[in-house]
Each structure stands twice: as structure tokens, then as C-alpha cells.
Amino acid sequence: MEDLSHKRKITIMIAIISAMFFAAINQTIVSTAMPRIIAILGGMEYYTWVITIYMLTSTIATVLVGKLSDIYGRKPFILAGIIFFIIGAFLTGFSTDIFQLIAYRGIQGIGAGIIMASAFTAVGDLFAPRERGKWTGIMMAVFGFSSVLGPTLGGWLIDNMDWQWLFWIFLPLGVVAFILILTLFPKVERKAGEKIDYSGSLFLSLTITALLLGFSWAGTKYDWGSVQVIGLFAAAAVCLVIFLFIETKATSPVLPLALFRNDIVTLSNIIGFIMNAGMMGALIYLPFFVQGVEGISPTYSGYVTMPMSIAMVIVSTVIGRWITKTGKYKRYAVLGMPVMICGMLIMAYMNSVPLAVVAMIVFGIGLGMGMPVFSLTVQNAVSPAQLGVATSSSQLFRNLGGTIGIAVMGTIMQSSLRTNMEDAAKEAAATGQGFDFSKLDPATAKQLADFQNPEMLLDQPKLEQLQQTLPKDIQPVITQMVETLRNALSDSLTTVFLAGTALVFVALILVFFLREIPLRTSNKMSQEEKQVGSAAAIDG
Incomplete structure (x- = not known):
């Protein structure tokens, strides 16, 4: 699709961005409202599951769709993702208890995973690595804009309307996105000779599910040393061994192990995993400080998080253009991640709403600088034939890190x-200030x-x-x-934010070991670039 006219590429990007915004706004609109929804439906002990199930299903969908879209093209999967998301959002509004809410959010997660995996890979199909920086920055800006609009709108809706409308209000946008993709996105013929790796897909899904269930239940529903948790971790280990064995024999593996012989791909994925574990695990509890500690309503809670999104939108757009202009990307991660760490340290010790706003601005600047980088590093280090599976591996590790981070931070939060x-x-x-309830x-x-x-x-x-x-x-x-x-609650959140800061710091250290190779000006790899890629695989 790189040979399409510039005008056609722009129209396709409009369709992709519409689908992405539909998924992103439906996620961010519930962020400030979720504590109130949990309070209405009950089951605070299952709070993290509402997030975890979404991340779990989206993670599995992401990694499975990566290879399939390399075979069948991106179009059918983006359309399927939109349909899943619409159905999930519609049903979520009819939830009568926390368990239904969790189940329907799981369906939404499937749709989101499919949409995101296909959308980011499609950008790689359309544009050369040198141009992707600009479009990656724009796509990050879409997430940022949804983060500006979503929490504020969600807070207003939960204060003034029935909570169900949070999930229904943007359903028409999903229909529009579906029509745009259906009419504008080109169809790609199936690659001949490629077989679907059913066994590998099954055991990869079982590995991810057992692993995330173990982390989600450990320290909350069951003790870390309980039979249930140890059994889940053991099942994850067994399924992983079986999966690795299957992938060594598969003719068209769902997640080629050779991909990880490339040091750039491997290190980028590890950094994405650790960074998302710290970032998502901590940020998901920010509304607890604003609403729980400071007593701010969900509407104004959205205003507190808005500066982070605005900063991220502006910075990611600018950084994306600079990457396209210079062909350099590592420097922005090296500069951005320390800024993220500073923002999280401010969160750990914030004691007022103004200080929370400052933390959001600082963190948003760092996020805008660092986040666009790691998708580019992975896509630039592989051949066009591996674009889908490489992009999905990157998103797999990020989602896996975010999901495990949320689960672990939830355990830290509850324990603290x-x-x-x-x-x-x-x-x-001890001070005689206790109250005798028997009176x-x-x-x-x-x-x-x-x-x-x-x-x-x-x-x-x-x-x-x-x-x-x-x-x-x-x-x-x-x-x-x-x-x-x-x-x-405030002291517990300090512990959570400090734990997240420590993880992001580890990710920063690893960035210095990330090897930078020039961004290509075409999707067609030259002989020299193929040799660089081969050297990367050997070095890995």
C-alpha cells in the first residue's frame, strides 16, 4: 500500500483514526466515572478486574490478530474489531452487577485489541519508517485528545445522567467508523502458502490467561502462596513450554521466535513491558486520590487529568514531526522518561489538587516524548513481511506489562x-480516641x-x-x-506511585542499551539494511 497516492493514504488514515478514536474515547470516558459505577453496582474488591479483563482480552486479541493480518490483510480485522466493540459497549450499559460489567468489558477488550493491532500495523503498510514518526505522533495525539475529552465528559455524564450513557453515547461514531473503513480501506489478497497456527494460538492464549489470572488474584482473592495462585503460575509455565515447542515446529508460527533474536525488538519489548507496568499500574489509581482523598466530584476530577492529555497531544505531535525530519528517535526516549519519573514522584507526594495538576503536566510532557518511540524501533528493525507480527508483539508486551502492573499495584494498594x-x-x-460502638x-x-x-x-x-x-x-x-x-488511602497511594516510579526508572536504564539504526525512507529494505537486520538478529 506504500505505492498508493498521497490523497488516498490520507483518506485511509482518516478512516483508521476514526476507528481508533471510537475505541479510545470509549475507554477514557469511563476512567473518572468508574469509581462511582463500582460504588453503585458494588464490589470494590473486583475493581481491578474491570480493568484487567479489558486488558486481558485485548492483549490476546492483539497478538493473535498480528499474524492473521499479515496473512489476510488489515481491513477485515479492523471491521471485526469495531463490531466487537459496539456489541460490548451496548451490553455493558445493561449491566446489573459487577460480574456482568466485567464480562461485557471483556468483549469490548477483544474489539479494542483487534482495532489497535490492525491500525498501527496499517500505518506501517502505508508509510516508510521515516514517515511513520509523524503519523505515530498524530495517532498518539488521538489518544491524547480522547484523554482530554473522555474523563471530563465522563465525569459530567456520571454527575448528570444515568451511568449507562457513558457506554452508549458514542455508539453512532462506531457505525461511522465501520462505514469509513468498509468503503475507503483497500482489500489485500491472502498470502499464498501461509497456514494458521491454531495450536500455537491456543497455548499462547492459555499462557497469557493463566499468568494474568495468577497476578490478578494473588494478594486479593487468594494469598500469593495459595494453591490457586501457585497452580495458575505453574499452568502458565507449562503452557509456555508447550507453546515454545510448538513454535519451533510450526511452518507459520503465530509469534515467530526468530523475531526475538533481533536485539532491538527484544529490548524494545522489555522496555515497553516494564514502562507500562509502572505507568498503568500507578495511573489507574489517580482518581482514587482526586475523588477519594480530595473529595472532588468526577466532573472536576476530569479537569485534573486534562492537563496531562493536553501536554501529551502537543508534545507527541511535535516529537513525531522531529523524528520524521531527523530520522533520530532514541534521544527522545532518553529525555522523556526522566520527565515521566519526575511526574510520578510528584504524584507520590502530592497533597493538593494544584500539585496533582502539576504532576499531570510534567508526566504528560514525558509521555509525549517517550511513547511514540518504541513502536518505531520495532517496525524499523524488521522486514515488511513481519510488520504485523512485530507490531503485535510490541503491543503484546505493553499490554501484558500494563495488565500485570495493574494487578500488582492493586495488591500493593489493598495490602497497604x-x-x-x-x-x-x-x-x-492507644490514645483513647476510639469509639465504642456498643453504646x-x-x-x-x-x-x-x-x-x-x-x-x-x-x-x-x-x-x-x-x-x-x-x-x-x-x-x-x-x-x-x-x-x-x-x-x-493517601498513604497507600503514595506507596503505589513510588512502586510505579521505580519500574519506570528501570525502563530508563534499559533505554541506554537500545541500539539505534537509521529510519528507512522506503518499506523496501536495501541490501545494506538487510545486513543490519541480520546483524541485529545475530547480536540478539
């Missing part, structure tokens, strides 16, 4: 919160006990309503209990 609450109770008892009638005592649950902080209207129903003589006690909850 439990410890902080226990310490607060012991301190109150109250059973109904009032039960209501007052609710103020020991951190979930109360995430639904401010319900908290205020419950506060007003209790006797005036115990209002000072209620105020003290709410303040204790907020302090415990």
Missing part, C-alpha cells in the same frame, strides 16, 4: 490500605461502621447523605473517621 487502617485503629485505641443502637452502629470502608470515599453524594442521617452528637466522630480513611 489494610495495614494503614489497622495502624490507625491501634493508634486511636449505640444496632441500626446506627451499622451505619457508622460503613465509615470504616474506604469505598465510601468514592461516592461523595452517598457519603454526605449518610452523614446527614446520623445523630448530631456523633458527627465529630464521623468527621474523624472520614479523615482517618482519607489519610490511610
Whole structure:
């Protein structure tokens, strides 16, 4: 598709960006509203699962679609992804409990994984590596714009309308995106002689599922040393061994192991994994600080996160153009990731909304500089025939890192919160400031006990309503209990943000070992460039 006219390429990119925006806005619109939705449906202990299932299904879909789209082309998969996403979003709005919400978000995840894998790979089909920097920056800007609009709109909707409309309001956009892809995107003939690796796909999916379930349940539903968690990790290890054996024998492997003999591909994927583990694991809990600790409504919570998205949109667009102009990319990761680390350190010690805004701006600048780089490094290091599977491997490791990061940070969050609450109770008892619930009638005592649950902080209207129903003589006690909850939650979030910072720092160290090769000006590799790629594989 590189030989298409410039005008045709632009129209195809409009179609791709429309599909991407549909998926991205449906994800970001629920970010600030999710704590309230969880409070309405119940099941805070399953909060991370709403995110984890989405990441799990999108991760599996991403890696499977990579190889398939190399065989059949990108068009049918983008269309299928949009259909999955529309169905998932429609059903999510009918959820009556947390378990239905999780299941339907899983369907949305399948659609999102297919859309993202196909869209980013299609850019590689359309443009030479040198030009991809500009378009990667623009696609990052699409995510950034959805991050600006989504949280704010989501907060306003959850404050003023039924929560179901968060999932339904953009369904017409999905239909428009489907029509654009159907009419504008060229069809590619199937590659002859390529076979689908069913066995490899099955055991890769089983490996990912067992691994992520183990991390998601460890420390929350089950102890880390429990039979269930150890059994899941053991199953993941067994499935991985079987998968590796299958891939060595497969004629057309779903994830070619030879790909990882390329040191650039391998190191880029490791960096993406670690960086996303720290970043996603920490950022997913930012609304807990804004809404839970500071008591800000979901609407204004969106305003707090907006500066990060604006900074990312501006910086990623500029950096993408600079990469295209200079052909250099490593320097932007080296400069951007320390800025991200500074932003996360500010998050760890923030104690006010203005400081949270500063953290968002700093982090957004670093994110805009560093994030466009690692897709380019992978795509530039492989031949056009491997573009789909290489791009999907990059997204696989990023999604895997993000999912495991969310699960591990969730465990850190729950463990730290439990410890902080226990310490607060012991301190109150030691200083004689504890309250004797036996002095109250059973109904009032039960209501007052609710103020020991951190979930109360995430639904401010319900908290205020419950506060007003209790006797005036115990209002000072209620105020003290709410303040204790907020302090415990704040301290727990500090631990989470510091853990995320440490992981991003490790990723920064690895960036210095990433070898930079010139960005090609054509998808056709010269003999010299093929030798560079071969050397990369040998060095790896």
C-alpha cells in the first residue's frame, strides 16, 4: 500500500483514526466515572478486574490478530474489531452487577485489541519508517485528545445522567467508523502458502490467561502462596513450554521466535513491558486520590487529568514531526522518561489538587516524548513481511506489562490500605480516641461502621447523605473517621506511585542499551539494511 497516492493514504488514515478514536474515547470516558459505577453496582474488591479483563482480552486479541493480518490483510480485522466493540459497549450499559460489567468489558477488550493491532500495523503498510514518526505522533495525539475529552465528559455524564450513557453515547461514531473503513480501506489478497497456527494460538492464549489470572488474584482473592495462585503460575509455565515447542515446529508460527533474536525488538519489548507496568499500574489509581482523598466530584476530577492529555497531544505531535525530519528517535526516549519519573514522584507526594495538576503536566510532557518511540524501533528493525507480527508483539508486551502492573499495584494498594487502617485503629485505641460502638443502637452502629470502608470515599453524594442521617452528637466522630480513611488511602497511594516510579526508572536504564539504526525512507529494505537486520538478529 506504500505505492498508493498521497490523497488516498490520507483518506485511509482518516478512516483508521476514526476507528481508533471510537475505541479510545470509549475507554477514557469511563476512567473518572468508574469509581462511582463500582460504588453503585458494588464490589470494590473486583475493581481491578474491570480493568484487567479489558486488558486481558485485548492483549490476546492483539497478538493473535498480528499474524492473521499479515496473512489476510488489515481491513477485515479492523471491521471485526469495531463490531466487537459496539456489541460490548451496548451490553455493558445493561449491566446489573459487577460480574456482568466485567464480562461485557471483556468483549469490548477483544474489539479494542483487534482495532489497535490492525491500525498501527496499517500505518506501517502505508508509510516508510521515516514517515511513520509523524503519523505515530498524530495517532498518539488521538489518544491524547480522547484523554482530554473522555474523563471530563465522563465525569459530567456520571454527575448528570444515568451511568449507562457513558457506554452508549458514542455508539453512532462506531457505525461511522465501520462505514469509513468498509468503503475507503483497500482489500489485500491472502498470502499464498501461509497456514494458521491454531495450536500455537491456543497455548499462547492459555499462557497469557493463566499468568494474568495468577497476578490478578494473588494478594486479593487468594494469598500469593495459595494453591490457586501457585497452580495458575505453574499452568502458565507449562503452557509456555508447550507453546515454545510448538513454535519451533510450526511452518507459520503465530509469534515467530526468530523475531526475538533481533536485539532491538527484544529490548524494545522489555522496555515497553516494564514502562507500562509502572505507568498503568500507578495511573489507574489517580482518581482514587482526586475523588477519594480530595473529595472532588468526577466532573472536576476530569479537569485534573486534562492537563496531562493536553501536554501529551502537543508534545507527541511535535516529537513525531522531529523524528520524521531527523530520522533520530532514541534521544527522545532518553529525555522523556526522566520527565515521566519526575511526574510520578510528584504524584507520590502530592497533597493538593494544584500539585496533582502539576504532576499531570510534567508526566504528560514525558509521555509525549517517550511513547511514540518504541513502536518505531520495532517496525524499523524488521522486514515488511513481519510488520504485523512485530507490531503485535510490541503491543503484546505493553499490554501484558500494563495488565500485570495493574494487578500488582492493586495488591500493593489493598495490602497497604489494610495495614494503614489497622495502624490507625491501634493508634486511636492507644490514645483513647476510639469509639465504642456498643453504646449505640444496632441500626446506627451499622451505619457508622460503613465509615470504616474506604469505598465510601468514592461516592461523595452517598457519603454526605449518610452523614446527614446520623445523630448530631456523633458527627465529630464521623468527621474523624472520614479523615482517618482519607489519610490511610493517601498513604497507600503514595506507596503505589513510588512502586510505579521505580519500574519506570528501570525502563530508563534499559533505554541506554537500545541500539539505534537509521529510519528507512522506503518499506523496501536495501541490501545494506538487510545486513543490519541480520546483524541485529545475530547480536540478539
